[in-house]
Amino acid sequence: MDTRFPEGGRPRAEIDAALDAMAAGDVDWRGGRVPLYVFGATAEVGEVGRDAFMRFFTENALGAKRAFTSLRRMEEEVVAMALDLFHGPEGAVGGMTSGGTESILLAVKACRDGARARRGDPAHRGNLVLPVSAHPAFDKAAALMDLPVRRIPVRADLRADVAAMAGAIDADTILLVGSVPCFPYGVVDPLPELSELALSRDLWLHVDACVGGYFAPFARELGRPIPEFDFALPGVASISADLHKFGFCPKPASTVFFRDAARAAGRGFDLDVWPNGRFATATFVGTRPGGGVAGAWAVLNFLGREGYRALAARLLAMRDDYVAGIRAIPGMRVFGEPDLSILAFGAEALDMGAVAAGMEARGWVPGLVREPPGLHIMMSLLHEPVRERYLGDLREAAAEAAPAQGAAVQAVY
Ligand SMILES: Cc1ncc(COP(=O)(O)O)c(C=O)c1O
16 A cells, blocks of 8 residues: 655556556455445446436536535425425425435434424433434434434334333433434334334434335335325324435435424524524535435436336345345344345344355445344345345355354444
8 A cells, every 4th residue: 555645646547546456355245245335226227327317427416506506406306306205294395415414413413403493491301202213324423413322222023112212211311313224223113103202202303214214115015014104194293204215316315304494494504693694404414425416316207106116126126035044044034124225134043143154255344234134235236136146045054154253243333
């Protein structure tokens, strides 16, 4: 590794060659070897997103109001389309962000600031009540805002335990969370019951649909048994949904929505003591790549409901085949009943760390689950052509693995 700032520039050809050489050391994600981080639909969908991204490569969505009306319009249209999908009531608002973490951060901030205003206590430290399976982004937001988090064990079916969450609520609770689906097990939480709980206790319910926001509605349309989870439920205050996951849009692109403008009030930042004048953003970040906005606009328009439904049908058929293949391996069980294309699985009798090592030795990046010990795959269409190879390798790795000795799987994300 060269650690000096280069004195003279290097020729472009040399730079291209160096980039190629470095990429050659990466795992073969195009070949479906990575069970998270990257998402693929069809090659054409990828091209549509990339072309739109490159057209707006330099434009900055921070300037969407004053300079780039194109980006402003595209963002407004993306938000409007998504609110239509999520049954947003009249007056619902939303915006685009850099990812699930930022969307969640903004929802937690809006909830916290709203609660502080209502209580007339600008220092109130409201607590967050989450299923243990909720994403760490909530804890990240809570750490930044100095809020306590209560993570509640899930039910035997790995979905949020609404009664246990109700029991964890106290006078300082401000936020409840349900996931569509949760990352660890790929199961959707019982949002209708969480909505009831939120209404009965006058609490803010955030639906984390970062993974499934642009997948679950179409799986529902295809008749898959996923409960209602969006603004159709009266207790839902905010929703996060990532375009750069199963929306199949280029990174960075997520969306966050609020039931009404009053609830959205605290999401942004507004400073009026700066020499340049007032500085107000609806997001946490300042500069935002125009490409992310354009890429999302292009992909949503290219696919439409029909396109997403067709992709969902393919993904669910693929998921069913993976599940059947995993269940056919002696001792192996899928954890819970996964609702979309995230699966976690393991075998009590096997050292799952050894199975993971066996998969790694065969060229796969093993996703891991610690509780219960298992493997984890978040699958897009990148994983469709490699199913037989994956299952064959898994069968071999399982056959080689030693019996479990109570050893935990050491997962680091
Ligand atoms: C359920 C869930 N929420 C939030 C996030 C955070 O999204 P991001 O990595 O885009 O910040 C993820 C990421 O995988 C997730 O699975």
